[in-house]
Amino acid sequence: MKALVSVKRVVDYNVRVQVKSDGSGVITEGVKHSMNPFDEIAMEEAVRLKEKGKLTEIVAITIGGAKNEETLRSALAFGADRAIHIKEEGDVQPLTAARAFAAALKKEGAQVFFAGKQAIDDDANQTGQMVAALLDIAQATFASKVELDGGKAVVTREVDAGLETLEVDLPAVITTDLRLNEPRYLKLPDIMKAKKKPIETVTFADLGVEKGAALTISKTSAPPKRSKGIMVKTVDELVSALKSKGLV
Amino acid sequence: MSKILVIGEISDGKLNSGTAKVVAAAAQIKGDITVALFGADVSAAAADAAKLDGVTKVLKIESAANANPLAAVYAPQIVELAAGYSHVLFPGTAFGKDTAPRVAARLGVQQVSDIMVAHSPTSFDRPTYAGNAIVTVEAPAAPAIVATVRLASFTAVGSSANAAIESASSSAALPSHTRFVKLEAQKSERPDLQAAARVVSGGRALGSSDAFKIIYSLADKMGAAVGASRAAVDSGYVPNDMQVGQTGKIIAPELYVAAGISGAIQHLAGIKDARTIVAINKDAEAPIFEVADFGLVADLFTAVPELEGKL
Numbered sequence: 001m002k003a004l005v006s007v008k009r010v011v012d013y014n015v016r017v018q019v020k021s022d023g024s025g026v027i028t029e030g031v032k033h034s035m036n037p038f039d040e041i042a043m044e045e046a047v048r049l050k051e052k053g054k055l056t057e058i059v060a061i062t063i064g065g066a067k068n069e070e071t072l073r074s075a076l077a078f079g080a081d082r083a084i085h086i087k088e089e090g091d092v093q094p095l096t097a098a099r100a101f102a103a104a105l106k107k108e109g110a111q112v113f114f115a116g117k118q119a120i121d122d123d124a125n126q127t128g129q130m131v132a133a134l135l136d137i138a139q140a141t142f143a144s145k146v147e148l149d150g151g152k153a154v155v156t157r158e159v160d161a162g163l164e165t166l167e168v169d170l171p172a173v174i175t176t177d178l179r180l181n182e183p184r185y186l187k188l189p190d191i192m193k194a195k196k197k198p199i200e201t202v203t204f205a206d207l208g209v210e211k212g213a214a215l216t217i218s219k220t221s222a223p224p225k226r227s228k229g230i231m232v233k234t235v236d237e238l239v240s241a242l243k244s245k246g247l248v
Numbered sequence: 249m250s251k252i253l254v255i256g257e258i259s260d261g262k263l264n265s266g267t268a269k270v271v272a273a274a275a276q277i278k279g280d281i282t283v284a285l286f287g288a289d290v291s292a293a294a295a296d297a298a299k300l301d302g303v304t305k306v307l308k309i310e311s312a313a314n315a316n317p318l319a320a321v322y323a324p325q326i327v328e329l330a331a332g333y334s335h336v337l338f339p340g341t342a343f344g345k346d347t348a349p350r351v352a353a354r355l356g357v358q359q360v361s362d363i364m365v366a367h368s369p370t371s372f373d374r375p376t377y378a379g380n381a382i383v384t385v386e387a388p389a390a391p392a393i394v395a396t397v398r399l400a401s402f403t404a405v406g407s408s409a410n411a412a413i414e415s416a417s418s419s420a421a422l423p424s425h426t427r428f429v430k431l432e433a434q435k436s437e438r439p440d441l442q443a444a445a446r447v448v449s450g451g452r453a454l455g456s457s458d459a460f461k462i463i464y465s466l467a468d469k470m471g472a473a474v475g476a477s478r479a480a481v482d483s484g485y486v487p488n489d490m491q492v493g494q495t496g497k498i499i500a501p502e503l504y505v506a507a508g509i510s511g512a513i514q515h516l517a518g519i520k521d522a523r524t525i526v527a528i529n530k531d532a533e534a535p536i537f538e539v540a541d542f543g544l545v546a547d548l549f550t551a552v553p554e555l556e557g558k559l
């Protein structure tokens with residue numbers, strides 16, 4: 001059974017992003033990038049399932065410019081068998097990405113599509129669900145536990161009230177939440193091995209995908225700054241400060 | 249004029265408090281507001297939704313298939329219902345985030361996630377990069393705008409209306425590929441984290457679920473809900489539904505007390521709208537102090553019980 005895992009190259013989660021002064025976006029030049037943390041969790045889960053014999057092949061897929069090859073190499077170092085690079089410079093919004101992934105999923109005949117629940121750049125939390133919708137297949141989002149069994153998956157999901165369990169028929173989309181696993185640390189031999197694994201390059205046109213209408217981003221601005229507060233020295237001072245503001 | 253369909257959320261048979269905030273976002277867009285409620289029996293929630301100021305109609309879509317909120321089952325019905333509406337709005341909750349993209353993709357439109365402000369029927373602010381960059385987006389009006397609403401950005405509308413309640417049925421074909429197995433809900437007598445006026449949160453510093461008792465105890469004294477950092481949840485001190493942050497719950501209480509939380513950007517993303525932030529941390533350099541209105545450098549194991557005692 002084959003799994004397709006989408007991986008996105010994003011500004012590293014430790015970077016404090018800066019908004020450009022002309023409001024045209026955030027500064028990404030010269031800033032550390034890495035694989036979206038949720039996608040690392042998705043990769044890790046696929047690899048563990050393969051190690052358990054539940055999957056036979058893992059294909060990583062990304063959309064983006066030349067630098068995305070790094071992200072695919074990381075995915076291959078995690079343990080993907082091969083990778084697909086959908087070459088596209090510029091902004092690709094979730095529905096457009098989902099159309100491309102859905103086309104690739106069909107072409108590959110993969111039974112599971114793993115994606116992170118959100119990318120930490122646009123924070124959209126849409127793509128996995130959209131892939132499922134376009135193919136009219138099941139989705140299990142925000143997964144904290146995944147069991148694959150024959151033609152089904154049993155997935156525990158992190159929802160607002162607690163934990164929900166769904167049973168879905170395959171093929172299905174599974175999006176990963178933080179507590180699904182702890183991604184492995186990539187080791188040098190795996191990184192070396194990854195260099196020899198194949199990456200296929202395709203375009204939207206190859207996949208028969210139209211980009212379609214998009215949202216127009218007219219402006220990017222920094223959030224309002226919180227004014228610096230005061231340091232209190234004792235619990236008593238804190239209590240009187242809270243009392244004077246009528247908070248307790 | 250805009251015709252706005254608000255997809256209500258039901259929790260434990262009752263209208264989830266987020267729905268009144270989605271209606272507030274709809275009111276900002278301006279237009280005729282209908283609330284749709286899906287479930288097996290939604291009469292109690294419908295009665296509450298009918299009272300929300302600005303709502304002109306409540307639609308009940310009741311069936312056995314709708315007993316649990318499955319995105320794959322609700323989406324085709326919402327798509328069918330959406331015909332004739334200019335906007336379909338969902339709460340920015342796990343339910344809304346799961347379901348909205350499925351509807352948007354079926355309608356062939358890009359979704360606007362986490363609306364913070366509606367400047368016009370087609371122009372919205374939304375957060376990116378854990379709330380560190382706010383983008384203003386313009387969405388094509390046709391065929392419809394599908395969006396989730398960042399609940400922390402809106403104040404719930406009042407409850408003095410009396411809208412008509414109607415039943416609607418759906419002829420959409422429903423899939424059988426998704427089956428609900430169970431929900432393990434955390435039962436708590438404490439206020440709901442997402443709606444509470446006061447929240448006390450603990451972080452990794454607590455060190456164990458047993459030690460977390462001092463956080464619960466302070467929260468009870470204050471009538472507060474309890475939250476946590478990701479580190480505290482990952483370490484198993486508290487359940488997942490208590491995580492506050494970029495990828496947990498985004499909250500806007502009057503008072504937020506963070507004890508033993510460093511203030512990572514991902515955590516701060518969840519508390520940007522808190523009116524007053526109090527931080528208790530033994531490290532004077534902790535980034536949480538950059539956003540705290542009142543900071544106390546202290547060992548939480550003495551400061552938290554002392555604070556409880558002095559309130």
Ligand SMILES: Cc1cc2nc3c(=O)[nH]c(=O)nc-3n(C[C@H](O)[C@H](O)[C@H](O)COP(=O)(O)OP(=O)(O)OC[C@H]3O[C@@H](n4cnc5c(N)ncnc54)[C@H](O)[C@@H]3O)c2cc1C
Binds near residue numbers: 493496508530
């Ligand atoms: C993709 C992604 C998503 C994330 N999403 C979230 C999210 O939604 N929410 C979230 O919270 N995090 C999230 N994180 C994690 C985040 O980056 C931090 O790792 C996390 O918030 C740290 O939790 P903490 O502050 O409890 O722990 P730490 O950073 O370890 O901080 C512990 C603090 O406790 C203080 N301390 C220790 N002992 C004491 C004592 N006795 N008294 C007082 N103070 C003490 C220390 O000085 C320190 O500041 C995410 C990370 C990633 C990569």
